[in-house]
Amino acid sequence: MNKESYRVIRILLVPKVVSLICKEFGWDEVKACTAFYNSKLNEQLEQDDNDLWTYSEYKLLDMFRKEVIR
Structure with a gap:
């Protein structure tokens, strides 16, 4: 994947993860x-x-949760 496409995906994905957090x-x-x-x-x-x-925002939330709870 090119860098620009990856950047767009991050821009869309991160707010979803933050909302779930x-x-x-x-x-x-x-x-x-x-x-x-x-x-x-x-x-x-x-x-x-x-x-x-x-990964979905739910999987990323699960990974974040495990990091925070450690």
Whole structure:
């Protein structure tokens, strides 16, 4: 996948994940965004050489949840 297509997918996917984080943890958008953008999951998602971009927002929420609860 080219970099531009990958960037568009991230732009569409990240807000969905953040919205789910707000609902799951009862956080406001600022706290959810901060937590997500500072997470290891986001670091991994920023790399276009893995297949995380193919995961649903629910799978990514599950991965985030496991990282936060650790």
